[in-house]
Amino acid sequence: xxxHLLAPHVPRAxxxxxxxxxxxxxxxxxTFDDGxxxxxxxxxxxxxxxxxxxxxxxxxxEQVQRRPALAAEIAQRGxxxxxxxxxHRPMPVLSARAVQDDxxxxxxxxxxxxGVRPKxxxxxxxxxxxxxxxxxxDRGLKxxxxxxxxxxxxxxxxxxxxxxxxxxxxxxxxxxxxxDADFYSSRGSHERTTEALKLIVRELKRQKIGTVLAL
Numbered sequence: 001x002x003x004h005l006l007a008p009h010v011p012r013a014x015x016x017x018x019x020x021x022x023x024x025x026x027x028x029x030x031t032f033d034d035g036x037x038x039x040x041x042x043x044x045x046x047x048x049x050x051x052x053x054x055x056x057x058x059x060x061x062e063q064v065q066r067r068p069a070l071a072a073e074i075a076q077r078g079x080x081x082x083x084x085x086x087x088h089r090p091m092p093v094l095s096a097r098a099v100q101d102d103x104x105x106x107x108x109x110x111x112x113x114x115g116v117r118p119k120x121x122x123x124x125x126x127x128x129x130x131x132x133x134x135x136x137x138d139r140g141l142k143x144x145x146x147x148x149x150x151x152x153x154x155x156x157x158x159x160x161x162x163x164x165x166x167x168x169x170x171x172x173x174x175x176x177x178x179x180d181a182d183f184y185s186s187r188g189s190h191e192r193t194t195e196a197l198k199l200i201v202r203e204l205k206r207q208k209i210g211t212v213l214a215l
Contacts, residue, residue: 004017004092004129004130007126008126008127014145017128017133017143019128019133019143019144020143020145020175020215021145021146021147021175022173022175023173023175023212023214023215024173025210025212025214026172026210026212027172027211028148028170028172028173028174028175028204028209028210028211029055029056029174029175029211029212029215030048030053030056030178030200030211031055031056031057031082031146031175031176031215032044032056032057032058032179033058033084033122033178033179033180033181034058034060034063034084034088034179034180034181034183034184034185035060035074035179035181036057036063036074036180037182037183037190038070039190039191040179040182040190040191040193040194041057041074041180041181042070043180044180044194045073045074045077047194047197047198047201048077048197051201051205053201053204054211054212055080055211055213056079056080056081056120056213056215057074057079057080058082058083058084058121058122059071059074059081059082059083059084059110059118060086060088060106060181061083061085061087061107061109061110062086062087062109063181064110069113071110072113072114072115075114075115079213080214080215081116081118082118082120082121082122082215083106083107083110083122083141084106084122084123084124085103085106085123086101086103086105086106086109087102088183089102090125091123091124091127091131092129094132095131096131099129099131100135103121103132103135103136103139107141118141119141119142120141120143120215121141121142121143121144122143122146123136123143126145128143142215145175145177146175146176147171147173147174147176148167148174148175148176148177149165149166149176149177150162150163150165150166150167150177150178150196150200151165152166152178152189152192152193152196153179153189154185154189155186158192159192159193159195159198160196160199163197163199163200163203166196166200167199167200167204168203170203170204170207175215176200178193
């Protein structure tokens with residue numbers, strides 16, 4: 001269990017569990033958790049559209065059911081849709097059956113709204129339990145965490161700090177974690193993320209780093 005809890009913070013622990021934290025293909029992957037959000041997601045989509053960048057959105061099933069058209073728009077714009085669970089609850093506190101039900105309900109909600117069955121998964125807070133990791137793989141889901149994060153959920157952070165943490169000195173293969181919603185974080189955090197994303201996009205172009213969609 002200790003390795004599962006360390007995986008979001010210690011790359012060696014993630015590798016030992018066979019959890020992906022980086023990508024191949026000569027670029028970096030932009031990922032967004034916790035949506036879709038009625039304000040944050042459209043704002044992020046607009047920035048990505050203008051920059052001609054594709055990203056991957058790890059969607060929460062309960063939010064998809066509230067906004068199926070917005071979830072469908074994400075897929076229609078050519079972005080990846082992935083599973084973040086049906087509800088935003090840490091796996092280690094759930095029973096094996098509860099985890100299985102959460103994965104199934106979340107995947108079904110996403111497929112119903114978008115027509116796409118998610119193939120990759122990231123758990124809330126990046127925390128896998130042994131039962132949760134097994135359940136995800138049993139369902140053909142590839143577990144994916146991240147190598148860079150903006151910590152954009154924090155109440156007193158700034159767009160500049162978010163962009164610096166997530167976008168400075170990027171390496172080919174980095175997976176960047178951001179959030180396009182504030183349902184499970186500090187109120188209004190998606191606004192700071194939106195401003196930070198503009199800075200990150202600028203940095204990607206300055207470093208001439210490409211982005212990739214497939215994780």
